[in-house]
Amino acid sequence: MKPIASLTTGSVYRTLFTFTLPILAGNILQSINGSINSVWIGKFLGAAALTGANNANIVMFLLLGSVFGITLASTITILIAQAYGAGKLDEAKRVTGTSASFFFVLSILVSIGGFFASPHILIWMGTPGDALAQGITYLKVMFLAIPSSYAFFFVNGALRGAGDSQTPFKFLLLSVVLDIALNPLFIFGWGPVPEMGIAGSGLATLVSQTVAFGALMLHVYRTRNPLAIHRGEGELLRVDWSVVRTIVFKGIPMGLQMVVLALSMVLFLRVVNRFGSDTAAAFAADMQLWNYVQMPALALGAAVSSMAAQNIGAGLWDRVRSTARAGIAFNFLMTGIPVVLIYLTERQSVGVFLPSGSASVDIAVQINHIVLWSFPLFGITMVLSGVVRAAGAVMAPLIMLVVALLLVRAPLAEYSIGHWGAQGVWWSFTISAMVAALLSIAYYSVGTWRSARMRVEATAA
16 A cells, blocks of 8 residues: 555655745645735724734644644654555554544533633733734634534544645645635625624634535545545544543644743733833734744645655655755745845835835834844754654753743843843844754754654554
8 A cells, every 4th residue: 555645765855845835835825825815804894903913823823733733744644654654554643643633622612611711812912902802803713713613624634644744735725716706795795795804814714724624625535545444444534542642642732832932922922011012013914924934944844744654654764864955955945935034124024914104014124124034043943853853853842942942032032121122022032043953953863752653553443
């Protein structure tokens, strides 16, 4: 039995590049989608609405990380990839069925709890008063979208684990096109559709991802995808607790990495919010640009993880090491291009998301001068962490992120307020990226991660 698209044969550089491109294109599509939504909100609903939506989006990243970091972003994809690399289709389907049932129920619980907790979350974050009401409205709608978002991205992650990155891209494209089309319709209203303001932006996300998920599932069954669970295999949807234990014990540290990333941004945003709406809006605009800059690193991290996991399952360790080298090389090339482009068009770039003549434009440019060049370092961390996680070494990457983001960035940002002002706050962001990269290189070089295992065979019925 071979994977849907084998990552264990052929040129490592060519295979990684072709596997990464659809993931990167999908990430870019999502960033474009988010940027267009931010333009509608920032340009037409105001800076306060943009700040509120940005605060809400940080919260969603935190909660999506805690739920989906355990599943899609890490463990499920790796388990399926290792099973495919080892030639165990039954094991891949068992992991798929159990994780779909168990974590979909969990996502519903998170959705309900988050809906009612939205005001308390944004107040705790220190969201500026003029942005609070709109942020709460937006966050509530986004919580309602969590189950459909989970289902959509879960199937995408499972397909990537099996070596298919093209199908997820096609249906992500459908989701993004729908979201872009529905945003102005729901925000401003037209004909029988009422004007919903910032809530309409969240509703557009809910509708577009629900429709795309339905279309994706129809495609999976029409094409008889090997991962599809059919009528006679309904027992695979029952929760197999041996599979859940494997997912949880290996997945919690991976999910916590996403939580640490999001929590560090929440803590950082609390510091930024103290400088007022102009600085908060400047930071929100820069974050839209940074989404594009970090997309290659995130795509490479995901691609390297899937490719390394298949090769680990097949016992091809030389290809695993070559995958790491190729990932770092592509990182500097693919991350360096957007960094240079933004430096060359800095005022025009941030001006896309901010009103002309706004004081936030100058602040956003100053932030980029200090922070932007650190993203290639961030890419090194993503690539090497992806490789070691694919082997089952999940604690070390978590510890490194905790040190860099919670023990370096957060305290340094807080300390900077009273000593170096905003400049020191921005430098804390860059210094933490340097620390994370150095720690990642050191751990990968030591090599103890090679003895770790996901132990897929332990989940067999």
